[in-house]
Amino acid sequence: MICNHLTDLASQAAARYALFTDGLRAVYRNALNSQILDDAGASQEASQLAMTFLGSESAAREAAIQEIAEIAHTTTIDEIASNDTESLSDEALEHLSVSGSYLADELLAQASRDIATMRRSIQRVRLEVSLASRSSGRSQRAALVEYMIGNKADLEFFFHDKASRKWESKLFVRSVYRQTLLSIYNEVVLFTLADHGLDRAVVEHHSPDAQHDGMIIALSSSTELPTYSEIRETVFHPNANAWLRKGFANVYA
Numbered sequence: 352m353i354c355n356h357l358t359d360l361a362s363q364a365a366a367r368y369a370l371f372t373d374g375l376r377a378v379y380r381n382a383l384n385s386q387i388l389d390d391a392g393a394s395q396e397a398s399q400l401a402m403t404f405l406g407s408e409s410a411a412r413e414a415a416i417q418e419i420a421e422i423a424h425t426t427t428i429d430e431i432a433s434n435d436t437e438s439l440s441d442e443a444l445e446h447l448s449v450s451g452s453y454l455a456d457e458l459l460a461q462a463s464r465d466i467a468t469m470r471r472s473i474q475r476v477r478l479e480v481s482l483a484s485r486s487s488g489r490s491q492r493a494a495l496v497e498y499m500i501g502n503k504a505d506l507e508f509f510f511h512d513k514a515s516r517k518w519e520s521k522l523f524v525r526s527v528y529r530q531t532l533l534s535i536y537n538e539v540v541l542f543t544l545a546d547h548g549l550d551r552a553v554v555e556h557h558s559p560d561a562q563h564d565g566m567i568i569a570l571s572s573s574t575e576l577p578t579y580s581e582i583r584e585t586v587f588h589p590n591a592n593a594w595l596r597k598g599f600a601n602v603y604a
Contacts, residue, residue: 352557353422353536354592360415361529367411368524371404371462372508375469379506386495388477394470401462408458416451419532423539430597431547443542447535454531458524465508465520472506530589537587537595541579544597545570552579553598554586567598 375397382393424439439447476498484494510523518526544552550571556564563586569576579595586593 353419353426353594354533354557356422357419357529357532357536360419360532361525364408364411364415364528365521365525367404367408368458368461369521371400372465372520374400374404375465375508376506379469379472382473383476383495383499386492388473388480388495390470390473390477393473394466397466397469401466405455405459405462409455412454412458413451415528415532416447416454416535419536420447420539423536424543427540427543427597431544431549433547439539440542440546443539446538446542450531450535450538454528457527457531461510461520461523464510468508469506526589530587533587533589533591533594534583537579537583540595540597541570549597551576551598552595554582554593555596556593558592561593563593568595 378393378396378400382388382390420439420443476495480491480494480498483489483497484491487494489497508520510518510520512518541552544550550569552568552570554563554566554568558564563582566582566586567576568579568582570578572578
């Protein structure tokens with residue numbers, strides 16, 4: 352089932368991102384253990400870590416996008432029972448490129464937010480240690496040791512959505528990855544149907560009792576049927592176990 356594969360790919364991406372945030376925690380702990388609390392040095396180290404992660408992630412991201420696009424195209428060709436051996440159109444490939452750029456931008460934005468969280472945490476430790484040192488007449492080193500003994504909680508990284516809900520960073524990455532790949536699958540299906548003169552698609556769900564299973568959509572807004580853009584956010588949310596396939600259609604060419 353395609354949805355299980357999307358989940359696997361998204362979970363793998365989340366695990367890779369978790370390794371990145373583990374690296375940020377190591378940078379944070381090193382800054383505290385050094386007793387210097389060097390924000391500039393930690394920031395530089397974290398930025399290098401992010402560049403390395405994003406560079407390696409680029410290949411994995413592009414491979415996942417290409418794989419899902421090929422599965423969608425091949426599956427739809429088989430459903431149409433077409434002898435067409437051509438690959439995706441230039442327009443579809445351009446669409447995939449934009450989707451890939453969106454996913455890359457989201458990863459970059461979250462990595463930047465998490466680096467900012469690390470820097471802010473170091474700043475707050477520096478402030479607390481400075482105040483404790485000044486108010487008690489102890490050395491900065493003694494105040495820092497006391498802080499580290501009394502504060503065992505590790506650094507956590509989150510994404511805050513528009514509704515002020517808090518997601519662990521790796522779960523946010525899993526969510527945005529899965530929804531992007533699901534969108535790519537569906538949109539390649541739509542491109543393939545349109546290129547073969549078909550004007551309908553149907554929602555398929557792993558559970559036949561699901562609310563949207565069997566919903567027919569139109570590739571044009573000139574009918575009474577809903578279009579993909581009208582149902583995309585509700586039917587194809589990040590955890591959706593639904594996808595598009597060839598539906599009952601009119602053939603123009």
